[in-house]
Amino acid sequence: MTLTTVTRAPVAAALHGVSRIYGRGAAAVRAVDDVTLEFPRGGWTAVMGPSGSGKSTLLHCAAGLERVDGGRVLIGDTDITTAGDRELTALRRTRVGFVFQSFNLIGSLTAAQNVALPLQLAGRRPGRSEVRAALAAVGLADRAKHRPAELSGGQQQRVAIARAMVTRPDVLFADEPTGALDSAAARTVLDLMRAMADGGQSIVMVTHDPGAAARADAVVFLRDGRIVDRLVGAGARQVADRLAVLED
Amino acid sequence: MVGLSRAALAERWSMFVGALVSVTLGVSLVQSSLLLLISAATLDPPPGAGPAERMVFEDNATAAVSVLGVVLGAATFLAGFIVSSTFAFTVNQRRRDLALLRLVGGSRGQVRRQLLGEAVLLGGLGAALGIPTGLAVAAVQARLMIWADFVPDGFTGEWRSWIMGVSLGTGILLAVAGAMVAARRAGRVRPLEALRETGAAARVMTASRWVAGLVFLGGAVAMVIVAPHGGPDGGIALSMNVAMPAAVAMAAFGPLLVPLVGRLIPTGIGVPGVLARANVWHGRRRGASIAAPLIVLVGLVIGNAAAGASFTASGIGELRATIRADLVVEATGPIGAAVAAVPGVAAASTETLVPATVTTGHGEDEESETVSALVVDPASYAAAHPGSEAVVALSGRAVARGPGGDVPSHGTVRLALPGTDLGTLPVVASIAATMSGGANLLLPPGLVPAADLATAPTHSFVTIDPTADAATVRSALAAIGTVADVDDWLRADAEARASTNDKVLLIVMGLGGLYALIGVVNSVVIGAAVRRREFAEARVTGMRRGQVIRAALLESWAVTVSGLILGGLAAGATFVATLATTAAVTGSATLDLPWPLIAAVTATALLVTSLTSVITSWSATRPAPVRLLGTQE
Numbered sequence: 001m002t003l004t005t006v007t008r009a010p011v012a013a014a015l016h017g018v019s020r021i022y023g024r025g026a027a028a029v030r031a032v033d034d035v036t037l038e039f040p041r042g043g044w045t046a047v048m049g050p051s052g053s054g055k056s057t058l059l060h061c062a063a064g065l066e067r068v069d070g071g072r073v074l075i076g077d078t079d080i081t082t083a084g085d086r087e088l089t090a091l092r093r094t095r096v097g098f099v100f101q102s103f104n105l106i107g108s109l110t111a112a113q114n115v116a117l118p119l120q121l122a123g124r125r126p127g128r129s130e131v132r133a134a135l136a137a138v139g140l141a142d143r144a145k146h147r148p149a150e151l152s153g154g155q156q157q158r159v160a161i162a163r164a165m166v167t168r169p170d171v172l173f174a175d176e177p178t179g180a181l182d183s184a185a186a187r188t189v190l191d192l193m194r195a196m197a198d199g200g201q202s203i204v205m206v207t208h209d210p211g212a213a214a215r216a217d218a219v220v221f222l223r224d225g226r227i228v229d230r231l232v233g234a235g236a237r238q239v240a241d242r243l244a245v246l247e248d
Numbered sequence: 249m250v251g252l253s254r255a256a257l258a259e260r261w262s263m264f265v266g267a268l269v270s271v272t273l274g275v276s277l278v279q280s281s282l283l284l285l286i287s288a289a290t291l292d293p294p295p296g297a298g299p300a301e302r303m304v305f306e307d308n309a310t311a312a313v314s315v316l317g318v319v320l321g322a323a324t325f326l327a328g329f330i331v332s333s334t335f336a337f338t339v340n341q342r343r344r345d346l347a348l349l350r351l352v353g354g355s356r357g358q359v360r361r362q363l364l365g366e367a368v369l370l371g372g373l374g375a376a377l378g379i380p381t382g383l384a385v386a387a388v389q390a391r392l393m394i395w396a397d398f399v400p401d402g403f404t405g406e407w408r409s410w411i412m413g414v415s416l417g418t419g420i421l422l423a424v425a426g427a428m429v430a431a432r433r434a435g436r437v438r439p440l441e442a443l444r445e446t447g448a449a450a451r452v453m454t455a456s457r458w459v460a461g462l463v464f465l466g467g468a469v470a471m472v473i474v475a476p477h478g479g480p481d482g483g484i485a486l487s488m489n490v491a492m493p494a495a496v497a498m499a500a501f502g503p504l505l506v507p508l509v510g511r512l513i514p515t516g517i518g519v520p521g522v523l524a525r526a527n528v529w530h531g532r533r534r535g536a537s538i539a540a541p542l543i544v545l546v547g548l549v550i551g552n553a554a555a556g557a558s559f560t561a562s563g564i565g566e567l568r569a570t571i572r573a574d575l576v577v578e579a580t581g582p583i584g585a586a587v588a589a590v591p592g593v594a595a596a597s598t599e600t601l602v603p604a605t606v607t608t609g610h611g612e613d614e615e616s617e618t619v620s621a622l623v624v625d626p627a628s629y630a631a632a633h634p635g636s637e638a639v640v641a642l643s644g645r646a647v648a649r650g651p652g653g654d655v656p657s658h659g660t661v662r663l664a665l666p667g668t669d670l671g672t673l674p675v676v677a678s679i680a681a682t683m684s685g686g687a688n689l690l691l692p693p694g695l696v697p698a699a700d701l702a703t704a705p706t707h708s709f710v711t712i713d714p715t716a717d718a719a720t721v722r723s724a725l726a727a728i729g730t731v732a733d734v735d736d737w738l739r740a741d742a743e744a745r746a747s748t749n750d751k752v753l754l755i756v757m758g759l760g761g762l763y764a765l766i767g768v769v770n771s772v773v774i775g776a777a778v779r780r781r782e783f784a785e786a787r788v789t790g791m792r793r794g795q796v797i798r799a800a801l802l803e804s805w806a807v808t809v810s811g812l813i814l815g816g817l818a819a820g821a822t823f824v825a826t827l828a829t830t831a832a833v834t835g836s837a838t839l840d841l842p843w844p845l846i847a848a849v850t851a852t853a854l855l856v857t858s859l860t861s862v863i864t865s866w867s868a869t870r871p872a873p874v875r876l877l878g879t880q881e
Contacts, residue, residue: 092439098352106349121355
């Protein structure tokens, strides 16, 4: 009898000394400047900062959407710094999910078809129950046949979350997920993400909304491409005050 | 994935309709030209025709086949060009959707496969529609061929059942080949582009565009250089065809060249002018895609028309210079002795036209061709046609190569007349091939049996003795045949040549030009399909609907004018080759620009793009802007 011990990396994703530079010579901008940061497994980390602080670039680098000019990027224990297109595609299919401010649903497909898409792309025949469960998890079981244009913004974003989660990714990357939503819809989406994090889902979220950041387990502050602070268990007011200082 | 293709088809329907139309019309044009070509090539002489009639019939059939060959070539080129530029455009317009697919786990291969899958779908559907459409096109083309007297009355494109397979294959091949390059590039689209609003590629001149542009430009330059050394036939063919690679090169460089014209939009005409200028620059790839079919249309139509008119004019001038006579007498049968016997006739070259078959080579290389042979009196012929002095060496059992060329200039040929085999004869003299053509062979008197000459068309170039009374000589000659002044006769001949040239141009470029024009409309519509949001943004910024439409119209004018200029440059390559070829063959460079046609093409292009632009932007701005901005897709 053999005993198999599954050791899981303690971090969901990590950046080690990562830099990302746009432009060349005198016009060069260090959007991300030598950042080392670990996103804990099963935790929800919010990344905040004034506009132009490099928070979106940081997220894109961590998710393998943008190449880095220096340092190393890990998803779990996989180094993706120099991963080729094929590996990154495989990564997107199985280990990372994305949610963006502008939903990015395919307008011609129904909610159910949008959710089933990542599975189909991965070469799997999605079961009806699998898709229905993913939609039910975001409270939209009754909207499966609707197209994005027939859904409210909040509902579209929840479909986008269902699409991102249907492959059960290790990490969910969310870039301003509530940025285009009214406060009620934003609250529903954040409640959903909170429930997911409590259930053990690793989430990395970029936001400029202190209320949204306060729902996360930890908030990392960025300015000029560098990490300048980190708060754990802070309230919205505390996060807002910290951000206000950075924006001055 | 098929479901996704189907969904994409449903959503961007106007774009796909555009692509479908391009395939349907392309297939129908190629199919029609192919059917007619095969029908003409297998055309049988009417039953009961004599050997001479059969030879004339076959000669006409050869002319019809060569015209239809050019028609097929032009149709294939246009179909390939229009379909591939339309497909590349639609793919480019969908970059954002494709990036989104990459974002949710689609691989490069899947993006490529989806696009190629769509191309197969559209190609198959386009062919299915193109096959019946092709029958209608064939009816029109056949009527044109009959009207131009290239084929006998009652000529039709005979249906062959295998053509369905060919057309289906053509449709799918055109669509897949057209989508291939675009799909390869789309496969490299970065997932992050899904997050950008326009998804416009930052780099407008891709490496493949540079390569294609330079290769085709090099090809065009090479053709221009070689044309004057190709003799009349080769030079004409090269000059006519140089517009194709030149147009492709200009279209490839479109993203660099089109926005330059946008700079010419005056800024002092208010907000629409400023916006249009900015949009031409920002949307230079879109502009280049819209200009592409226009460049080909202008380059081919103007280039071919100018070349055709110039070579005709050059040939007419040349013919005038190679005839030294006062009158022409036309009759049938042997009139030489009678003409020469008329008092006051100082000299006469009587020439009798007989169809002949020339066979060259042996064994597998053996080739037979129907040619026109002229029975002449060598000394008189040389006197009446300056430049043909070599022909005096012709006598006995021998032949000379005539100004029509197409036969060996030395060695031997096997010659057969209708009903008479003359055996193998040496080619003892050769006249330089001329632009205006003429008989391929000159035969000495006595070689052809008198029976074969009895009913052959004959003309005699007569020089009147200066001391004789011209009117008297003329009336005496009128008893032998129809008499005309050489100048009048040349004028009538020139008109006939020009008319034939116009007919050929209409047959070759008429439907093809229409197809290219529809391609232009297509690309304007496709270009507007994804701009509803952009228009809405301009309106919520404070522009009135009329201003948005005016800005779009100005932009469309700038793109159209740049297409006209670049097409003009492509046609310019033909002009240069034509000037060089006519100079090399006849000694005087000739360029006859068809100004009415140029004006008509310019006006039509401006009118069609303006109308399409106004209609599409009017329709795209119909919904309230807020509704368009509210939803993402």
